[in-house]
Amino acid sequence: MAHVRAYRVLPAFGLSLGFTLAYLSLIVLVPLAAVVLKTATLSLPAFWQAVTSPRVLASYRLSFGASLLAAAINTIFGFLLAWSLVRYRFPGKRIVDALVDLPFALPTAVAGIALTALYAKNGWLGQYLEPLGIKVAFTPLGVLVALIFIGLPFVVRTVQPVLEDLDTEIEEAAASLGARRWQTVWRVVMPTLFPALLTGFALAFARAVGEYGSVIFIAGNLPMVSEITPLIIITKLEQYDYVGATAVASVMLAASFVLLLIINGLQGWTDRRSAKVR
Amino acid sequence: MILRFSRRHALALGTALLFVAPLGAEAQTTLLNVSYDPTRELYQEFNAAFVKHWKEKTGVTISIKQSHGGSGKQARGVIDGLEADVVTLALAYDVDALNKKGGLIPADWQKRLPNNASPYTSTIVFLVRKGNPKQIKDWSDLARPGVEVITPNPKTSGGARWNYLAAWGYALRQTGGSDATAKGLVSKIYRNVKVLDSGARGSTTTFVERGIGDVFISWENEAYLAIKELGPGKLEIVTPSISILAEPPVAVVDKVVDKRKTREVATAYLQYLYSPEGQDIAGKHFYRPRDAAAAAKYARQFVDVKLITIDEVFGGWDEAQKTHFADGGVFDQIYGQ
Numbered sequence: 130m131a132h133v134r135a136y137r138v139l140p141a142f143g144l145s146l147g148f149t150l151a152y153l154s155l156i157v158l159v160p161l162a163a164v165v166l167k168t169a170t171l172s173l174p175a176f177w178q179a180v181t182s183p184r185v186l187a188s189y190r191l192s193f194g195a196s197l198l199a200a201a202i203n204t205i206f207g208f209l210l211a212w213s214l215v216r217y218r219f220p221g222k223r224i225v226d227a228l229v230d231l232p233f234a235l236p237t238a239v240a241g242i243a244l245t246a247l248y249a250k251n252g253w254l255g256q257y258l259e260p261l262g263i264k265v266a267f268t269p270l271g272v273l274v275a276l277i278f279i280g281l282p283f284v285v286r287t288v289q290p291v292l293e294d295l296d297t298e299i300e301e302a303a304a305s306l307g308a309r310r311w312q313t314v315w316r317v318v319m320p321t322l323f324p325a326l327l328t329g330f331a332l333a334f335a336r337a338v339g340e341y342g343s344v345i346f347i348a349g350n351l352p353m354v355s356e357i358t359p360l361i362i363i364t365k366l367e368q369y370d371y372v373g374a375t376a377v378a379s380v381m382l383a384a385s386f387v388l389l390l391i392i393n394g395l396q397g398w399t400d401r402r403s404a405k406v407r
Numbered sequence: 408m409i410l411r412f413s414r415r416h417a418l419a420l421g422t423a424l425l426f427v428a429p430l431g432a433e434a435q436t437t438l439l440n441v442s443y444d445p446t447r448e449l450y451q452e453f454n455a456a457f458v459k460h461w462k463e464k465t466g467v468t469i470s471i472k473q474s475h476g477g478s479g480k481q482a483r484g485v486i487d488g489l490e491a492d493v494v495t496l497a498l499a500y501d502v503d504a505l506n507k508k509g510g511l512i513p514a515d516w517q518k519r520l521p522n523n524a525s526p527y528t529s530t531i532v533f534l535v536r537k538g539n540p541k542q543i544k545d546w547s548d549l550a551r552p553g554v555e556v557i558t559p560n561p562k563t564s565g566g567a568r569w570n571y572l573a574a575w576g577y578a579l580r581q582t583g584g585s586d587a588t589a590k591g592l593v594s595k596i597y598r599n600v601k602v603l604d605s606g607a608r609g610s611t612t613t614f615v616e617r618g619i620g621d622v623f624i625s626w627e628n629e630a631y632l633a634i635k636e637l638g639p640g641k642l643e644i645v646t647p648s649i650s651i652l653a654e655p656p657v658a659v660v661d662k663v664v665d666k667r668k669t670r671e672v673a674t675a676y677l678q679y680l681y682s683p684e685g686q687d688i689a690g691k692h693f694y695r696p697r698d699a700a701a702a703a704k705y706a707r708q709f710v711d712v713k714l715i716t717i718d719e720v721f722g723g724w725d726e727a728q729k730t731h732f733a734d735g736g737v738f739d740q741i742y743g744q
Contacts, residue, residue, distance in 0.1 A: 182734070183743050249617040267602045267619065350560065350603045352742035363605070367479035367563045369486075369508050370734065 164382065167375040179376040184352050185361055191269055192358040193384065196337035199276035204330045207284025208322070214285070215292040229285045232278055237342030244275055245347045267349030272357060275343045280333030287329035288322060295321055323399050331392040338385050436469040438673060441491035443478040443565055443655070444607040445629040449692040450495070456688060457679050461672065469672060477606035478565030485511065485660065492664050492673040495657045497565025497607075499523070500724035502658050511662040525654035526680035527694035530714060531566075531573045533645040534614065534623040534630045541621045545647045546577040549622060550595035557620035558600055559610045561732055565655075566607040570624040571738070572727060573651035576715040580649055594741045615642070626653070628693035631708070652714040 168176065179185070213219075214226055232240065248255045248265035255266060265271045295318065303313040341359040349355040358381055365374035442450060454471040462468055474481065474489070478497035485491045486509035496502050502524075505511045517524045535543050541554050549556050559567035574596055578589035602619055604610040607629055614623035615633050622645075625633070630644050657677050664670040679685045686698035690705035721727040731737045 179734075182739075184739065245617065249619065251618040266617070345605070349601065350605065351600070352603070352739075360605075364560070364562050365734075367477060367483060367605075368732070368734070369479075369483065369504055373734065 161382065164375050164378050167372060168379045171372050171376055176376050179373045180380045184356065185358070185377055187353045188356045188358040188361045189380075189384075191272060191355065192338055192381075193388075195269065195272045195276055195357075196334050196340075199273055199280050199337050200330050200334035202277055203280045203284045203333045204326055207281055207329060207333075208288055208326060210281075211285045211288040211292055215289060216297075229282050231282075232280075233282045237279065237340065238346070240278055241275060241343035241346030244271070244278065244343065248274065248347065266347050267355065269348075269355050271347035271349070272344050272355060275347050276337040276340060279340055279343055280337050283332035283336060284326070284329030287332065288325045291322055291325040320399070320402075324396050327392055327396045327399070331389055334392075335385060335389060338381065436467065436669060436672060438469060438471045438492045438669060438676060439474065439490060440471060440493050440495055440676075441474045441481050441485055441489060442495040443481060443497040444475055444609075445566070445611075445626050445632065446495060446655075447473070447475050448632065449628075449689065449694065452692070453680070453685060453688045456684055457676055460679060460684070461675065471676070475608075477559075477563050479563050480606075485509070485663075490663050490667065491660050492667065492669050493657060493659050493677055495655065497653075497655050498568060498724060499654070499656050500568075500728055501565060502656050503724065505658070505660065509662075511660050512658055513661065516658045517656060519659075520657065520677060521681060522697050523654055524656045524658060525697075526657060526677075526685065527655070527689040527696055529627045529653045529655065529694050530650045530712060531569050531624060531647075531653065532627045532630050532650065532710075533647065534625050534633060535621065535643050535645055537641050537643060539643055539645065543622050543645055546574050546592065546596075546649075549574070549599060549624070550592050552599075554599050554622060555601050555620040556596055556599040556622055556624065557602060557604075557610050557614045558624040559607055560603045560605055561738055563605040564607055564610075566626050566629070566653075567610075567624075568727075568732060569626075569651055569653045571731065572717065572721060573647075573649070573715075574624075575731075576651055576720045577647065577649045579720065580715070590737060590741070593737075597738075597741050627695075627709070631693035646710040646712050649713050649715060652716045 171179065210229065214222065214229075245266050246252050248258070248271060250256065250259040250264075250266070252266070258265060263270075265274055299317060300313050303317045308316070339359065341357070341363070344357050345360060348357060348360070350360060358377060362374045362377050362381075365371075365377065440450060440454070450473045454473065458469055458471060474484075474491070476484075478501045482494070482496060482501040482504045485494060485505060494502060494505065499517060502512070502516065506514050506516060520526070533543055533549075535541070541548070541551075543549065543554065548554065558570050561567040561571045571593060574593050575589045578584050578592040579586075581588070602610070602613050604613055607626060610623060611625065611629055611633055613619050615637060623630075627644075630642075634642050634644065657680065659670065659673045659677060661670075664673045680689070681697070683698060683700060686696040686701035687704070690696045690701045690708075693708065695709055696702045696705060717724060717727060721730075729736070
């Protein structure tokens with residue numbers, strides 16, 4: 130026989146890989162390539178000027194800063210929520226469980242308007258916060274609130290199934306082997322959950338960076354203060370500056386991609402580490 | 408749950424199709440009017456009037472759809488392929504874009520209808536809270552520390568560009584006024600701006616519903632509308648000593664009407680805006696009519712204010728846009744300081 134082919138155990142590898150690549154290209158890569166191609170019509174100095182003007186830089190700081198912070202807060206409280214939902218039984222649990230998904234389903238504009246109405250100085254919460262000197266609506270804090278709102282389900286829904294799979298017996302075993310409470314949490318529970326927490330963090334972060342609808346209503350949208358990068362892109366479009374808009378978009382794309390790569394790498398690292406521990 | 412396609416479902420579907428089919432078959436003539444933010448109510452009434460007028464004149468029933476949003480966004484939508492038979496936007500610059508960026512209309516579009524293709528005009532006024540607690544009388548009061556100002560972002564909102572230019576024009580017309588004093592005044596005003604919405608209607612909501620700000624720089628018609636909606640007694644209109652003559656222009660989109668074969672009805676639609684009926688509806692919705700009779704009828708509701716024009720003070724929209732609102736222009740400099 131002139132040619133021996135190694136057969137895989139699972140059939141249809143070629144077909145599924147082909148499908149995967151074709152599908153990804155069509156749905157993801159082609160639109161993104163359009164962004165890059167459109168940007169490429171810009172000369173390098175013009176590109177640099179478009180993506181590093183002070184207003185745009187301020188918007189990166191707000192968009193990425195608020196998104197990271199919101200994702201971090203969501204990771205902590207999303208974990209607590211998931212823990213309560215999985216480990217305890219309490220009345221109304223199913224309702225709480227369903228509520229978690231609400232930010233997914235709600236049109237983001239509705240979320241934005243509701244949050245603004247709530248936190249404006251004549252709103253339910255705003256009227257009490259404003260006298261204390263806490264301004265939420267129309268400030269960067271408002272941006273953070275909106276991003277926390279829309280990012281919450283991502284953490285809960287990624288951590289929850291992993292927690293459900295985590296047998297309480299393992300914890301009992303740890304306890305019977307003499308581990309203290311915090312040792313059990315830190316050395317037994319956390320390593321198993323860490324990849325899921327990271328995934329939740331990454332998803333919440335990615336969603337927050339791209340969020341437009343809910344933020345726009347509560348942000349105030351002041352240049353240099355409360356303008357998010359997606360708004361800069363829209364603003365440029367509305368001035369017929371298509372190339373400038375795609376230039377900023379490509380920077381956002383690259384930054385998000387690098388951050389997600391880092392998080393993925395971190396995940397791989399923790400996976401390997403926990404595998405070694407076992 | 409597994410969905411089974413039963414006979415009953417088939418029957419329901421068939422019945423549904425029966426109702427839907429005639430709509431598609433008859434191919435009723437439709438017009439799409441792509442407009443800017445505060446004209447919703449105006450065109451709702453005007454469209455109904457025109458449909459009736461067209462039916463009486465030709466026997467044909469048409470239907471008119473309207474689309475509203477920030478003027479720049481709307482123009483971009485049309486350039487990107489939104490099939491608008493007519494556009495009725497906030498400023499000539501955005502209609503010009505249909506010529507310059509899209510090649511959808513000829514360069515001389517403003518000559519095709521009377522009055523620079525603006526069937527009605529408007530101006531910029533202040534909306535303040537009842538009793539005018541901050542004693543706001545004129546543009547210079549907006550620059551005072553402690554006064555919170557609401558206006559949309561001039562980069563995205565047509566109305567906001569008129570606001571900005573009116574303030575600039577006011578400063579120029581003061582004794583000793585120069586570009587430097589104008590920039591000073593406008594900078595101070597924008598330092599007092601706490602929320603910069605992307606469109607005029609968004610700003611109205613911020614000021615009226617959310618209760619943010621002491622003064623809202625607004626289209627005259629939008630200000631009257633806000634008072635009408637909210638009931639008098641909560642807000643007051645203050646007319647500054649100098650404002651700007653805003654001429655919201657209209658145009659038939661040639662490329663679209665030729666493709667959709669709607670040129671005749673689209674042109675008639677815009678011409679009807681100049682008719683006594685159209686002018687009356689404009690006045691009713693607080694736009695300043697061009698027609699003498701309608702203007703006289705509604706004269707009482709408009710304060711006589713000294714109006715500067717964009718051409719005499721700023722040398723036209725292209726110049727104004729380049730100097731003030733383009734990236735790196737004066738507006739960016741104000742926020743970059």
